[in-house]
Each structure stands twice: as structure tokens, then as C-alpha cells.
Amino acid sequence: MQQNPWKMKMIRNDIGVFTEKGGTIAYLTSKKGIVVVDSEFPEQSQHLIDELKKQNNPSFDLLMNTHHHGDHAYGNQVWVDNGATPVAHLGVLEEMKKYETGYYGGKPGRWEDSARSRKDVAASRLKPPTLLYRTEMIFNDGKHRVELLHFGVAHTHGDGFAWLPKEKILIEADAYNPPEANAPPPPSISPLFVTLFDNIQRLKLDVDQIAPFHGRIVTMTDLRAAVGKQSASN
Numbered sequence: 001m002q003q004n005p006w007k008m009k010m011i012r013n014d015i016g017v018f019t020e021k022g023g024t025i026a027y028l029t030s031k032k033g034i035v036v037v038d039s040e041f042p043e044q045s046q047h048l049i050d051e052l053k054k055q056n057n058p059s060f061d062l063l064m065n066t067h068h069h070g071d072h073a074y075g076n077q078v079w080v081d082n083g084a085t086p087v088a089h090l091g092v093l094e095e096m097k098k099y100e101t102g103y104y105g106g107k108p109g110r111w112e113d114s115a116r117s118r119k120d121v122a123a124s125r126l127k128p129p130t131l132l133y134r135t136e137m138i139f140n141d142g143k144h145r146v147e148l149l150h151f152g153v154a155h156t157h158g159d160g161f162a163w164l165p166k167e168k169i170l171i172e173a174d175a176y177n178p179p180e181a182n183a184p185p186p187p188s189i190s191p192l193f194v195t196l197f198d199n200i201q202r203l204k205l206d207v208d209q210i211a212p213f214h215g216r217i218v219t220m221t222d223l224r225a226a227v228g229k230q231s232a233s234n
């Protein structure tokens, strides 16, 4: 029997992660609706949707894009076809206007470039976020609270984070790509890691777990170590 090229894992009762080809979509399932963070590419989005549809008749509510890069946002149309609304920081739309020139009536842009090597991209179309926030947006279905935050310019001009205060999970992409568990420490500290760490401190987010788009799920202790601060008092 052929194995699926993806993996799914629950990190809490109704919060899971779907991983395929180096990208991880975080999803929150509740009877009221499903919220996902990032869409990877159309093929991966379809795989996750098919899996979620095997569970009791889900309704797809919200798709949040952490930023405009193809591996995070090119599957958007698939979610929209299934009823979800794509939401992102205003900067995601601005970046798309800059790089997705084909969509906006100009010369071929990044999407068209990707479509040359990916059949799933060629068969789909770009779907920029339609629901936008400037500083933050809060999703609350009575059971879950998801705060969509923007910490300023970092990896891109539109970086968004999904913060689940009850579960103390921070979902992020490309602000901190944790290395393998046993990897030797990198020769220098990434300024992006420091920015993320500083923002978590500044906003006093009581982060327990960090669920990155690229890499394994880590704890705040890992990020603290990655920025060279070993003790909790730093």
C-alpha cells in the first residue's frame, strides 16, 4: 500500500498540524468551523481538506496567511472553493501587488513562474486575502480564541502570527525555523529569531509551544536558547 506523502499530528485535542514537502499547515477544528494557518500549494491544501472532510462534515471558516510567499499562500483558492475566507495582514496584500504582477494585470510574476514547474499551481489561481487587518484581528468562536498579530516588518512586510492564548501556542512562519533537535548551534544568532523573541517579551505573550511552518514544534525554551538566553529571567 502506498503511503500518503503527508503527516498529520494533533498537538492538542482539536489543534493539529499537517506536514508535507517541508511545510506545515496548522489547523484548528471545532464543530463550529475550521481555522487554518497557511495553505502551502494547491495540492497540499487539497490533501488536508480531503482529510478534514473525512471527519464530521466540517465547515471551513478562515484561512490565515502568515505572509505572501508561494509555499504559504498559493493554495488559497482551494480553501476559498471550500468556503473559507482568506485573511492576512494588510502587508500581505501589498507584497502580492508588488510580486504577483500577472494577477494584477501586469507582466508575469511569481505565480506564473511557479506554474511553469507545478501542475497544481498551473491548474489553480492566485487568491489574495480578502479580509485584512492592520495591527490585530481576533477570531473567537466561543471555545477558541485566535489572535492574528503583526509584530512589524521582519521576514516580509506583512508577517502575521496566530496566537492562541488559552493553549499558549504561537503559530509562526519564517520568523523562527527551528533547526533539528540535535543540530550543532549555528555560528551566529539570526536577527529574525531575536526580533521574534523580543516581540514575545514586549507583548508579554506567555508562549508555551511554538508551531512553525518550517521545522518541528518547539517550546519557548528552544527559542530562548536559539537567541542565546538560557534562563527564564532574561
Ligand SMILES: [Zn+2]
Residues within 6 Å of the ligand: 067, 069, 155, 174
Ligand atoms: Zn517566507
Ligand SMILES: [Zn+2]
Residues within 6 Å of the ligand: 069, 071, 072, 173, 174, 213, 214
Ligand atoms: Zn517559508
